[in-house]
Amino acid sequence: MSALDNPITVAVIDRNKDRCTAIAGALAAGGNAKIFVWYIDPEPVWQPTVPDTGSLQMVICHYGVSERELLETIPNPSVVFFGGGGGAEISHEYVIRREITGTRNAISASEGQELLEFFRLDPEQRTPERVPGLLRPGFQFFLLSLAVVCQAFLTLDRRLNDRDETADRYIALLPDRGFCETQLERLKSPAWWHSVFGAPLPLDQIKEKEWNTSRGDFEKVVEFDQCLAQAEPLKRATVEALYGALTQQLRL
Amino acid sequence: MVAPHPETTAQLSESSRVPWEAWQKGRASFNHDWLKNHYLLALDTFINVLDDLVENDALLNEYVSSLLPEWEERRAEIVGLIDEFALCMSPRTLFLTRPLVNCPPMDREYLGALVDTLWRNRRPVERIADDVRSAIGVVDAAYRELRQRVSLSSDTRSLSALRESRSTFGTFRYACLRLAQAVEVLPGTLEIL
Numbered sequence: 001m002s003a004l005d006n007p008i009t010v011a012v013i014d015r016n017k018d019r020c021t022a023i024a025g026a027l028a029a030g031g032n033a034k035i036f037v038w039y040i041d042p043e044p045v046w047q048p049t050v051p052d053t054g055s056l057q058m059v060i061c062h063y064g065v066s067e068r069e070l071l072e073t074i075p076n077p078s079v080v081f082f083g084g085g086g087g088a089e090i091s092h093e094y095v096i097r098r099e100i101t102g103t104r105n106a107i108s109a110s111e112g113q114e115l116l117e118f119f120r121l122d123p124e125q126r127t128p129e130r131v132p133g134l135l136r137p138g139f140q141f142f143l144l145s146l147a148v149v150c151q152a153f154l155t156l157d158r159r160l161n162d163r164d165e166t167a168d169r170y171i172a173l174l175p176d177r178g179f180c181e182t183q184l185e186r187l188k189s190p191a192w193w194h195s196v197f198g199a200p201l202p203l204d205q206i207k208e209k210e211w212n213t214s215r216g217d218f219e220k221v222v223e224f225d226q227c228l229a230q231a232e233p234l235k236r237a238t239v240e241a242l243y244g245a246l247t248q249q250l251r252l
Numbered sequence: 253m254v255a256p257h258p259e260t261t262a263q264l265s266e267s268s269r270v271p272w273e274a275w276q277k278g279r280a281s282f283n284h285d286w287l288k289n290h291y292l293l294a295l296d297t298f299i300n301v302l303d304d305l306v307e308n309d310a311l312l313n314e315y316v317s318s319l320l321p322e323w324e325e326r327r328a329e330i331v332g333l334i335d336e337f338a339l340c341m342s343p344r345t346l347f348l349t350r351p352l353v354n355c356p357p358m359d360r361e362y363l364g365a366l367v368d369t370l371w372r373n374r375r376p377v378e379r380i381a382d383d384v385r386s387a388i389g390v391v392d393a394a395y396r397e398l399r400q401r402v403s404l405s406s407d408t409r410s411l412s413a414l415r416e417s418r419s420t421f422g423t424f425r426y427a428c429l430r431l432a433q434a435v436e437v438l439p440g441t442l443e444i445l
Contacts, residue, residue, distance in 0.1 A: 063284075065289050065290070083280060083284060098441070099440040099441060101436070101440070142351060144343075144346060144442060144444065145346050145351050145352045147444050148343050148346050148352070148363075148367050148444050149352070149363065151367060151370070151444055152363050152366050152367060155366065155370065156366075174366065174369075179362075183362060183363075186359065192359075195354065196351055196352065196354045196355050197351050197354075198351070250444075252443070252444050252445075
């Protein structure tokens with residue numbers, strides 16, 4: 001019998017019932033876990049009743065005053081905090097590093113699975129490289145930077161090459177055609193991308209630290225890196241393919 | 253034309269490696285930690301005390317003298333956050349840190365200005381900020397009226413005296429709630445639009 005066969009006992013503590021049950025649902029879909037939830041509706045309630053809070057191995061807890069007070073009554077769980085503001089305000093070892101304001105952007109089943117797998121490990125096995133992407137600082141940082149340059153590339157290209165320049169009225173805000181041509185030529189150069197993002201792109205680092213495998217196709221990033229390696233001017237379609245994968249990944 | 257690069261961006265890069273993180277922390281500290289999970293909760297409970305739904309003598313004794321005036325202490329935070337919103341939360345700020353800080357200076361300038369222009373035109377940045385400023389103004393007005401009414405009370409710890417201002421407390425609560433909602437509309441992450 002492997003460790004995976006043992007259900008992990010988890011509590012989700014969040015005064016917001018809808019968000020609480022959405023997170024619990026994602027965890028339930030993500031793996032073998034016995035899940036308890038605590039919320040306020042209109043009185044504080046456990047569902048189902050927790051027979052012994054000492055049996056809770058892991059707690060996902062909203063960083064609110066009432067939730068933290070309750071947490072103090074639970075002995076020795078592994079705690080993951082989350083906050084409405086993306087966890088920026090929270091100083092703790094494990095924090096969900098993105099905004100969870102309600103059911104709309106609660107964690108996904110695959111993210112739930114990642115969390116459960118990580119906290120099934122013995123504490124000494126929870127090494128930095130095993131920390132789920134959801135809990136890593138700087139999440140979506142390199143990718144955002146790639147996306148912003150893709151956006152600039154595509155905007156300049158549209159300004160120069162799309163027949164109907166009024167299709168996007170904001171393109172009209174861009175500088176004159178000559179300036180755009182010069183800048184686009186610079187961005188077409190693989191050497192430019194390499195000088196900014198590294199040569200080759202740090203694919204392992206991106207995948208390990210920032211890529212959420214449940215969203216978007218990482219192969220598009222690999223293909224883009226291969227295009228850069230060919231040292232030929234980038235084509236619009238190449239950048240569009242990368243930008244498409246990034247917008248899916250980053251939910252832009 | 254694209255917007256000129258603000259001089260203050262250079263100052264930001266010195267004071268904070270990633271300005272949007274500091275801004276988000278400030279927003280979370282004000283709206284999530286203080287306004288929603290402290291100030292409004294206390295106000296809700298206080299109104300419940302006025303309505304005889306709960307008893308809480310400690311809160312009754314300290315609310316008007318200690319808790320209510322916290323608005324005066326904290327309002328400068330949200331005013332400052334709104335003033336810095338467009339500067340700190342523009343995707344242009346990505347060019348202040350790695351990897352985009354590796355861009356040649358000329359590219360940092362025009363690419364930053366380009367994405368900033370797109371962001372400001374596709375996201376109603378000024379309108380969102382103005383909505384929050386307007387909500388702050390409504391809270392200020394409700395607060396002034398409340399303070400005025402309470403100052404006329406014979407005893408700011410007397411339940412019966414404070415009940416005479418019950419509707420004004422309700423108005424103030426609604427104004428605070430609307431402010432919290434307006435702040436929530438501000439993006440919580442960097443956006444590329």
